Amino acid sequence: MPIISVRRAEKSDASSIAAIYSESIAARDSTMDLDPFTHDDALNLLCDLGQREAIFVAETDHQVLGWGNVKTYSTRPGYRVACETSVYVFRSHTGQGIGSSIQTSLIEHAKSQGFRHIVTKIWAENELSIAFHRQFGFSLVGIQNEIGEVDGKKKDIAIMQCL
Numbered sequence: 323m324p325i326i327s328v329r330r331a332e333k334s335d336a337s338s339i340a341a342i343y344s345e346s347i348a349a350r351d352s353t354m355d356l357d358p359f360t361h362d363d364a365l366n367l368l369c370d371l372g373q374r375e376a377i378f379v380a381e382t383d384h385q386v387l388g389w390g391n392v393k394t395y396s397t398r399p400g401y402r403v404a405c406e407t408s409v410y411v412f413r414s415h416t417g418q419g420i421g422s423s424i425q426t427s428l429i430e431h432a433k434s435q436g437f438r439h440i441v442t443k444i445w446a447e448n449e450l451s452i453a454f455h456r457q458f459g460f461s462l463v464g465i466q467n468e469i470g471e472v473d474g475k476k477k478d479i480a481i482m483q484c485l
């Protein structure tokens with residue numbers, strides 16, 4: 323197994339982040355974003371990070387293969403202990419521990435920033451991602467039925483939490 327290293331994302335990672343995310347957008351199984359993510363979209367994501375927010379990338383042999391982010395759940399002060407996370411890995415490299423390495427860094431970062439409740443929203447049909455998050459202590463809060471519509475199909479979203 324190649325060595326996976328996780329680090330904070332830099333502006334020069336924008337193309338990789340865009341490519342990884344665009345693959346998941348096209349797969350229509352994990353995000354409500356529907357248009358391809360561009361280099362500039364990724365750059366904006368990096369430039370607009372709040373003080374307690376972060377994007378991490380995982381690389382092997384200097385090739386970025388996955389990324390994830392911690393973002394604040396709400397700007398309302400009463401929610402200051404809550405954040406939201408997402409993880410995306412190139413499909414050709416899933417099942418090799420990359421997602422787990424990123425998720426570990428996201429949880430460490432969340433703790434270090436005083437977040438004690440992590441929310442993640444997952445397509446209810448995405449059983450792999452639900453199993454992945456359960457391994458990190460996330461539990462299912464509930465299903466938001468038909469909250470989305472993608473390509474004319476109704477979509478349910480699983481809300482998971484990790485305290």
Ligand SMILES: CC(C)(COP(=O)(O)OP(=O)(O)OC[C@H]1O[C@@H](n2cnc3c(N)ncnc32)[C@H](O)[C@@H]1OP(=O)(O)O)[C@@H](O)C(=O)NCCC(=O)NCCS
Nearest residue numbers: 346352408409410411416417418419420421422451453454
């Ligand atoms: C979900 C995702 C981030 C997991 O990343 P990953 O690098 O594949 O995960 P890991 O290799 O670290 O595996 C961790 C666990 O995930 C699950 N998993 C990963 N690949 C799997 C596969 N092919 N089949 C079944 N379970 C799998 C297992 O529970 C695995 O634990 P195990 O190794 O003890 O069996 C990745 O599959 C992905 O990017 N999927 C598409 C986008 C997505 O759904 N993102 C989540 C939206 S928040």
